[in-house]
Amino acid sequence: MMHTELTSTPDRQRFVYIETMGCQMNVYDSERMGEVLSSEQYAPTDDRSTADLIIINTCSVRDKSEHKMVSMLGKLRPLKEHNPELVLAVSGCVAQQEGEKLLKRVPHLDLVVGPDQIADLPVMVRNAREQRSRATATRFIHKNDYEFIEAQAPADGRVTSFVTVMKGCNKFCSFCIVPSTRGREVSKPSDKVVSEVQMLVDSGIREVTLLGQNVNSYGLDKRGRKGVGGELDFSGLIDRIAAIDGLERIRFTTSHPMDCSDRLIDAFGRQPKLMPWFHLPIQSGSERVLRMMRRRTIVEDYVDRIERLRKARPDIAMSTDIIVGFPGESRADFEQTLELLRRVRYSSIYAFIYSPRPGTAAARIEDDIPLAEKKERLYAVQQLQNAVTAKWLQSFDGAELDVLFEGPSRLHSRGQKSNSIVARAVGGPPQLMGRTPHNVKVNVETTDFYALRDWPGQIAKVRIDHVGNHSLNGSLVAFR
Numbered sequence: 001m002m003h004t005e006l007t008s009t010p011d012r013q014r015f016v017y018i019e020t021m022g023c024q025m026n027v028y029d030s031e032r033m034g035e036v037l038s039s040e041q042y043a044p045t046d047d048r049s050t051a052d053l054i055i056i057n058t059c060s061v062r063d064k065s066e067h068k069m070v071s072m073l074g075k076l077r078p079l080k081e082h083n084p085e086l087v088l089a090v091s092g093c094v095a096q097q098e099g100e101k102l103l104k105r106v107p108h109l110d111l112v113v114g115p116d117q118i119a120d121l122p123v124m125v126r127n128a129r130e131q132r133s134r135a136t137a138t139r140f141i142h143k144n145d146y147e148f149i150e151a152q153a154p155a156d157g158r159v160t161s162f163v164t165v166m167k168g169c170n171k172f173c174s175f176c177i178v179p180s181t182r183g184r185e186v187s188k189p190s191d192k193v194v195s196e197v198q199m200l201v202d203s204g205i206r207e208v209t210l211l212g213q214n215v216n217s218y219g220l221d222k223r224g225r226k227g228v229g230g231e232l233d234f235s236g237l238i239d240r241i242a243a244i245d246g247l248e249r250i251r252f253t254t255s256h257p258m259d260c261s262d263r264l265i266d267a268f269g270r271q272p273k274l275m276p277w278f279h280l281p282i283q284s285g286s287e288r289v290l291r292m293m294r295r296r297t298i299v300e301d302y303v304d305r306i307e308r309l310r311k312a313r314p315d316i317a318m319s320t321d322i323i324v325g326f327p328g329e330s331r332a333d334f335e336q337t338l339e340l341l342r343r344v345r346y347s348s349i350y351a352f353i354y355s356p357r358p359g360t361a362a363a364r365i366e367d368d369i370p371l372a373e374k375k376e377r378l379y380a381v382q383q384l385q386n387a388v389t390a391k392w393l394q395s396f397d398g399a400e401l402d403v404l405f406e407g408p409s410r411l412h413s414r415g416q417k418s419n420s421i422v423a424r425a426v427g428g429p430p431q432l433m434g435r436t437p438h439n440v441k442v443n444v445e446t447t448d449f450y451a452l453r454d455w456p457g458q459i460a461k462v463r464i465d466h467v468g469n470h471s472l473n474g475s476l477v478a479f480r
């Protein structure tokens with residue numbers, strides 16, 4: 001039950017520490033939580049020991065992050081005992097799934113807040129702080145009433161940003177908990193998406209990544225599959241965003257193959273701001289396993305779409321998700337996954353061992369593959385993909401690529417404030433990190449004293465001098 005009573009005005013600066021687990025949607029939600037909490041005078045901090053409010057923004061797609069949440073809650077207990085004023089909250093997918101049960105299980109937890117209730121967070125936090133009230137808010141808001149929280153201009157000097165364009169999922173893949181934790185699909189009105197991107201561009205953003213559980217079905221909740229009604233489809237949305245002056249690059253994630261339309265494929269051929277990088281999850285190369293996963297995907301149709309994407313944009317970098325050890329996955333099924341990886345030659349993949357998620361259809365099927373066998377399959381997938389990725393990265397050796405600089409490279413900025421010009425004095429010659437159109441990180445060292453100040457947000461030709469396992473090193477040729 002949620003309390004909504006406001007009792008007094010905030011009296012002093014407070015600090016919030018947000019631990020974000022899981023996907024980019026959670027990163028975006030954490031940013032919105034930080035923004036709405038500024039009305040209660042909470043400023044972000046990286047130091048949880050001095051925080052007045054700690055939020056764990058959770059993910060329940062895999063059991064690993066759920067275990068991480070449980071362990072973190074355990075570690076926070078002494079902090080809460082030492083400082084009873086501290087407000088402790090769990091948000092995100094585990095909050096949605098567990099609700100009230102989580103409050104009962106964890107006596108030192110104050111708030112459980114589902115993804116649809118972020119707007120209520122300031123009131124809940126205030127009541128927890130002033131009345132010591134514990135509360136749960138996990139109600140889904142009907143799609144007709146759902147309002148996306150307006151993003152604020154970032155003040156941290158970043159040049160890339162996520163933009164949520166829709167929430168929820170209607171697909172119900174048998175292994176996935178997302179439709180239960182994020183609800184049904186709701187698209188953000190295109191006018192709102194465009195004004196958010198315009199606001200971001202005005203504040204220095206040069207690249208946006210459009211987010212949703214399945215962005216390819218953008219607008220379907222308003223239009224229906226026949227395209228009747230007042231909303232754009234996803235390719236139309238990309239075209240509108242691309243018309244914004246000052247925006248250099250558009251990416252998106254994530255997608256379901258079923259909704260990868262011809263119009264979207266064409267967009268890769270005609271829209272230069274749409275970067276040649278496409279994450280299109282397949283999960284398995286076996287039709288039999290895909291049916292058990294309820295993926296509604298035919299492998300040959302999927303491969304055909306990729307071939308058409310490569311015709312539209314020959315250099316497009318494809319990536320995917322693979323689950324190994326799904327219940328009933330035979331050796332022959334698994335071999336088909338390996339075969340698919342050899343055929344498609346992804347630039348990268350995210351491969352996972354299947355683990356049943358409570359509340360999903362697959363959790364009712366016997367998890368019959370021994371863990372040792374699952375690990376062996378994961379290893380085989382990773383070995384194969386590592387070789388493909390290495391060859392693909394090697395193809396950039398000596399090439400001149402367009403790189404959008406984002407800020408100091410991680411090595412260089414360790415322990416220092418991002419974009420700080422002081423970094424040069426502390427860490428030797430500046431080393432900046434940028435990304436190629438294919439989303440590969442490139443580190444560039446320079447003797448330009450002002451590079452950390454001047455380069456972020458600019459696109460330059462960079463010659464690749466060294467190819468690493470996951471990133472590249474290069475030297476500046478010229479700014480565009």
Ligand code: SF4
Nearest residue numbers: 169171172173176178
């Ligand atoms: S498409 Fe499937 S895997 Fe992706 S979020 Fe929806 S249900 Fe989950």
